[in-house]
Each structure stands twice: as structure tokens, then as C-alpha cells.
Amino acid sequence: MTVNGVLVERQVPARTSLADFVRDELGLTGTHLGCEHGVCGACAVLVDGSSVRSCLMLAAQASGAEVTTVEGLPHSGRTARLRDAMSRHHGLQCGFCTSGFLITATELLTDADAVEAPDEGTVREVLSGNVCRCTGYQGIVRAVLEVAGGGATAPSGGEPAARGGGPGAAATAGQQR
Numbered sequence: 001m002t003v004n005g006v007l008v009e010r011q012v013p014a015r016t017s018l019a020d021f022v023r024d025e026l027g028l029t030g031t032h033l034g035c036e037h038g039v040c041g042a043c044a045v046l047v048d049g050s051s052v053r054s055c056l057m058l059a060a061q062a063s064g065a066e067v068t069t070v071e072g073l074p075h076s077g078r079t080a081r082l083r084d085a086m087s088r089h090h091g092l093q094c095g096f097c098t099s100g101f102l103i104t105a106t107e108l109l110t111d112a113d114a115v116e117a118p119d120e121g122t123v124r125e126v127l128s129g130n131v132c133r134c135t136g137y138q139g140i141v142r143a144v145l146e147v148a149g150g151g152a153t154a155p156s157g158g159e160p161a162a163r164g165g166g167p168g169a170a171a172t173a174g175q176q177r
Contacts, residue, residue, distance in 0.1 A: 001062045003028070004072025012059050018052075019043045021059035022069055030070035030099045034131070041100040041130030045069050051107040070099035078109050078147055085143035093134030100130050105144045117149040 001008055003026060010025055019036075022028045022045065031054055034040035038053040045054045046068040073079045082105055086092050091101070108118060108126045118126070123144045124137075132140065 001059075001065050001067050003067045004069060010059075014058070014060060016059045017055050018045065018047075018057040018059050018062050018067070019054035021062075022054065022067070025059075028069045028071050032096055032099060034096065039131070040097070041104060042097050044100040044103040044130070046103055046107060049107070049110065051104045068103075070102055073102060073106060079106055082106070082109065082143060082147045085146045086140065089139035089142040089146070091135055091139035091143045093132075097130060097132045097134075101127065101132070101140055104130055105140075105147075108144065109148055118145075120145060123148070 003022065008026065010021070012021060012025065016025075019031055019033055022031050023033070031045055032042040033055060034042035036043075036055045038056040041053065043053055043055040044051050046052075047057070047062055047065050049066070079102070082102065086098070086101075092098055104127060108123065120141060123141050127137070127140065127144070
């Protein structure tokens, strides 16, 4: 497979997950292991441009594929703007989930190049497979909307208006009362 633009050839035990491979064999520890059941999204990587839960995929299944970890994301363009926006909108707290959100949002933003900017409901739906226990999702959603060009509108109090379900929707609705 090619990982972050570098051809990698290794023999690994058949049951080695892609997450364990990139972390243990390649030392790319930005891919985090949270639940190891594909629920939290912290282990997300791009495989041939699509976000996958690397804890659920075997390394052998990625043979011949192009794998991008958070370390391999570009340091310019939309990805750099997303990192800056996540910081500016307080979408970073403990940082454990951040790499998974960056990977998932990168896929969405790449898809958004071909179509119009996603709305808040779409962003929340795409990010719904990533768990964050610190941020309440509001800053993360605002950051993705900003970079996608969809910008969130902010009512008085500075919080974005909630449109639709997904992460943080209930908390936002409660804050607007």
C-alpha cells in the first residue's frame, strides 16, 4: 500500500488491523484507537479517498490502496484552513477525536468541491459517526461550514442556529431558549 505518499511493503499477521499497522508498524500515532469497534471515529483514515474506520479494516485489505492518515493531510489549502478554523471556533479540546474529525471533514470537503457547499444538516450527518465528549460539536460544525463556504449564522449569544439533527443538535436547541 501507499501510506501518505510513500510505498510501504510489510508482511503482517493476517488479523492485524489497519489502525495497528499504521500506529505500530509505521509509527503514525495520529490515528487514535478509542473504542476499537468502529463507533467513535478516532481511528478514521482515508483509503483511496474514502473515510474508513481503520480499527475495523485489516491491513491486508488495504493492499494496493492509497492510505492517508492525519499526518499525511496537506499543510496547505482547505485542510490548513480547516485546522485553523477548528482552533478559531474552539473545535479542539482534549484532541483525542481531532484526527478522526479532520479525516472525515476532509472527505466531505473534497466531495464538496464537485457540488455546492454542504448545509449544517449535511455536515452534522457526515460527522455523526465521530464522537467528541469535550466540544459539544458546535465549534467543529462551524469550522467545517466556514471552510466549505456554507458559513453558520450566529444568533445573539454567538452560538450558531441549529438546523437539523446530528451531533450537538439537542444541546444547541436547549441553549437557544
